[in-house]
Amino acid sequence: MNSSISSTITQVSPPTSSAPRQLTVALAGNPNAGKTSLFNALTGMRQKVANYPGVTVERKEGCWTLSPELPGARLIDLPGLYSLDAASLDEQIARDVLVGGVEDVARPDVIVVAVDATNLERNLYLVTQLLEYGRPVIIALTMIDLTEKMGVAIDAEKLSVGLGVPVIPVVAKQKRGIDKLSSAVIKAANSEGPGCSFRLSKEVEQEIEALAALDSGDREAAARDLFTDHLPSETTRRNAVKAARERLAEINPHWWQEPMIARYKWIERVVEDALDKKGEAKLSSATNRIDAVITHKILGPVILVAVMLLVFQTIFSWSRVPMDLIDHGFASLGGLIRAHMAPGLLVDLLVDGVIAGVGGVMVFLPQILLLFLFISILEDSGYMARAAVIMDRLMRGVGLHGKAFMPLLSSFACAIPGIMSTRTIENPKDRLATIMIAPFMSCSARLPVYTLMIAAFFSTQKVFGFLSVGALIIMGMYLLGISVAIVVAFILKRTILKAPPPPFVMELPPYRVPGLVNVGHTMLTRAGLFVKRAGTVIMAISILLWALAAFPRSGQTTSADADPSQGANESAERIQHSYAGQIGRLIEPAIKPLGFDWKIGIGLISSFAARETLVSTLSIVYNVGPSESKEASTSLIAAVRDAKRPDGTPAWTPLVALSLMVFFVLACQCMSTVAVVRRETNSWRWPLFMIGYMLVLAYLGSLITYQGGHLLGFG
Amino acid sequence: MNNSDPSIKTSSLDSIPFDVETRVVRVGGTGAIARRLMEMGVVPGAPIKVVRTAPLGDPIVVSIRNYFLALRQGEAKMITVAASA
DSSP: OOOOOOEEOOOOOOOOOOSOOOOEEEEEEOTTSSHHHHHHHHHTTOEEEEEOTTSOOEEEEEEEOOOTTSOOEEEEEOOOOSOSOSOOHHHHHHHHHHTTOSTTOOOOSEEEEEEEGGGHHHHHHHHHHHGGGOSOEEEEEEOHHHHHHTTOOBOHHHHHHHHTSOEEEOBGGGTBTHHHHHHHHHHHTTSOOOOOEEOOOHHHHHHHHHHHHHTTOOHHHHHHHHHSSSOOSSHHHHHHHHHHHHHHHHHOTTGGGHHHHHHHHHHHHHHHHHBOGGGHHHHHHHHHHHHHHHTOTTHHHHHHHHHHHHHHHHHHHTTHHHHHHHHHHHHHHHHHHHHHSOOSHHHHIIIIIIIHHHHHHHTTHHHHHHHHHHHHHHHHHTHHHHHHHHHHHHHHHTTOOGGGHHHHHHTTTOHHHHHHGGGGOOSHHHHHHHHHHGGGSOOGGGHHHHHHHHHHHSOSOEETTTEEHHHHHHHHHHHHHHHHHHHHHHHHHHTTTOOOOOOOEEEEOOOOOOOHHHHHHHHHHHHHHHHHHIIIIIHHHHHHHHHHHHOSOOSSOOTTTSOHHHHHHHHHHHHHHSHHHHHHHHHHHHHGGGTOOHHHHHHHHHHTTBTTHHHHHHHHHTTOOOOSSSOHHHHHHHHHHHOBOTTSSBSOOHHHHHHHHHHHHHSOOBHHHHHHHHHHHTSSHHHHHHHHHHHHHHHHHHHHHHHHHHHTTOO | OTTOOTTSOEEEGGGOOTTOOEEEEEEOSOHHHHHHHHHTTOOTTOEEEEEEEOTTSOSEEEEETTEEEEEOHHHHHTEEEEEOO
16 A cells, blocks of 8 residues: 555543533444443443334433433444444444434434454444544443453553543443443543544545535545445535546555555554553454354254254243243133123123233243243354354355344244344345245244144154154244245245345354343343233234124123033124124135134134234134133133034144144234334335235145145045 | 565465465455455455354355454455465
8 A cells, every 4th residue: 555544633622511411422332342231231221222213223222320410321322333334224323323313312422432352453443433423432441351361461541542532441240440431421521522534545635635625625524425335415526526436446446445444554553552462362262162163064053953943942841831820820810800890791801802812922921031032142142143154055045145044033033123133134135035034934923823733733742752743843834934935035036136146244253151131131122022012912903803703792692691611602603693703704715725714714814913813812712711710721722622613523623723833834914024024125015015925825835734634634 | 556566475365275374465346345344354464364164165264353254255255365474
């Protein structure tokens, strides 16, 4: 490089402070830099999660008590970033926050950057970019407990002098350095940022100067226009920038790499002074040794399969006890209400509509908690990135990015966070293809359906003495979803979403023991979101469905004055004539080839709102809301087994159950997913396409299962 | 460019055996991929070595600036390296 590189840093002393006001602090940092732990330590549990207006980038903020005398600062958690230059949505949002361009978020008074002490150079790259925003920057040096343990000496003082900003070593889980960080923020709040600029080659500097002279004379703005991916929208400036780029490209095709090289040169000098490099290699040697096993040619895939098996088997065995407890709790609650209230419409609504509906969904909370426990442990430990590396070659075979593995794996818990996390995939067509197949991953909302079917028809058998047939069938359903997803992705990537294979450049973070607080926090947040949904959408649907099944009331029968056995008959009678029964019978001809009668049809219709409502709907259809003594699910299982068609043959057989499960694997039955896809793709075209093609696949899949099974002599 | 001294033997990163210390000479290619590589620290002058490959031979894992970075053979081809002095 023939560029003379130098940096200019000027510290402006803070002006005298005025009356205390609420400070806005932005928290930035690389992924895996300990930003989440720091955010949790600074805000405790006082945080809220929302979305930035109009986009689905998650916006997390909390209240940070800087000192008892001051109002708590508003701490805005920026997305984890390596850089601010690229055009990804996360980086765009981060830039908007930093310049105060986001609705109801003030321009940050201070930027706190979490910098991983074990990986200084790459982490400081983001710092060199943040310095340009002219706000005071404070570095929270994380992971210093690790560098201390390895005997790597980092001189925070020298680092601070070199960078021109305060550097505060912190250990979030021990709350070390938090007070110092608070006072540094208070001190810096009313000052200007040190700024930072890099002198580039003569030719580039000339172009920047010329561009700056065109309007405000702002060098930084001109440099940003010249070097970012996109062109400015205003025509004169657009043409000027374009012409400048062309001139520079003639002199040196790599001219645009200059700022990145200059930044790293500067970082290398600063780090050289502050860090004793002798012990540095030790930091990554443990990770290297673990990777030799985890990504081993043979052991790697074996471990990956074992991990997935462990996750699935655990979800179905460990969650039994708490599930039964919740189930029992709701059943007792229903019984209690029946015992203490006058019989009538209101009691029916409460017990059969509200409690049966919500209880039927809350029962699956333990499974969701367990799944998110696994996902957050795999993510925080660093294993998830290795899984992406192992899977990339296969994913690429169908035209997807290894990074799609993580959103798809998350979709096993719920497609919604999975689809939202596809924004880490830079290429829009890859992202779209990933979104389109995410709902094939068997999400936790399908578990209630699988569990009910298996409990009713495939319960007790075991293979090899320890693997239950149920677990194998569920594994089969997961594999079916995955296989169909692969085929669909393969077709999409060769037709409407055709694009060259995407790049794969991904950090493999060091292995770390996941922090209990972070894991617990993730579990609770996700479970909270699920409960909120169960409490609102699903309850509303439960009530609506109860009403559909309960009206029009024929008048002479009420469930109160009948004895239990007679009551069941009468209510079955009643549901035939209800609105739900009418709708169910209306679609019966269409679903008959799949093995479903009109009662299952009612369940199918309701499940298009959310899959798990099938269970509560069946409870209502078979009139087995929580009763006094028996557990609801036990009675539902019995009702499903005993259900008869008008001709006296059983309505359900193992083959019908299998056919229904296949339908649930393939159909897009989730209003929330549709809404998220609409928001992520910014059009109705893709979500409608998704509902349509998945419905066709589900119908075909179910048809093949049922009719094929018949031909083979089952059911 | 002062990096193109003909006396130094250069090759692309995908053809370097495991655990051989090299230095980045040039990051080729255009736009987004090269930018992302350089932001991650793969800039001329930086020491880099190939550590291992994924079970199916691709992507490869490199060690750079004291951390591990996974990239595909295709991206590795764009990175020109020379043996460390």
